[in-house]
Amino acid sequence: MRGASAPPPETEGELLARAQSLAGRTLAELAAELGLAVPPDLRRAKGWVGQLVERALGACAASRPGPDFAALGVELKTLPLDRHGRPCETTFVCNVPMRAVSELSWGDSPLRHKLARVLWVPVEGERQLPVGARHVGAPLLWSPSAEEEAVLASDWEELAGIIGRGGIESLTARVGRAVQVRPKAAHGRVRRRSLDAEGTSIDALPRGFYLRVSFTEAIVRRSYAAPAQRRGDRAPR
DNA sequence: GATTGATCATAC
């Protein structure tokens, strides 16, 4: 992706204010300001919306490891919503550290670190809407509540336990209440070193941790339910 | 219609 990029925000408040200034704008407007072309659809540009918002907010380069806003310790996630305010997709969090997973407790897991502080930026995501016509919604700076963290930690223990015992090949996306493990690769022939139940090294398809729709839906629903107590506010536009 | 398993683009 070519084009310009905003300077990085220096404080969380500045980041949030900048994200709020994006609310109500269309992706075509943001793209024009950054000198970027809008793709006809996302089939061949699946990360385009996320990268566009990264640039608009001055996040670090998209391909580098670590938080999007390194100095602030904040991770940026765009969240595609349907007309009812429900996420259209699950949310990728991080790759599964196949071999190290058995040595990691929830406290030092990549899952906890990635989700410690997240700036959620909702974006209209229905496929029938032309990409450029989609609106950015009101942002939400989030950290897991005690209840949310308890669910995430329990999922980590269960999923990491299965993988740590060499069960990666038998692990399906049905396991986990808030988090699930699914393939994460460029194509089906990609392999990564893992361990089977006997501790023998095997080559397995890389996997990632994803947040279920029900979990992210609850996050956005709560955040817009409170302000909506004043007369009939609805999902962000 | 929702979910799972598969896949796409880009930077280094």
Place this chain on the structure above:
DNA sequence: GTATGATCAATC
């Protein structure tokens, strides 16, 4: 190939 950003599309 690895890591970033995710959505697609077959199937349940």
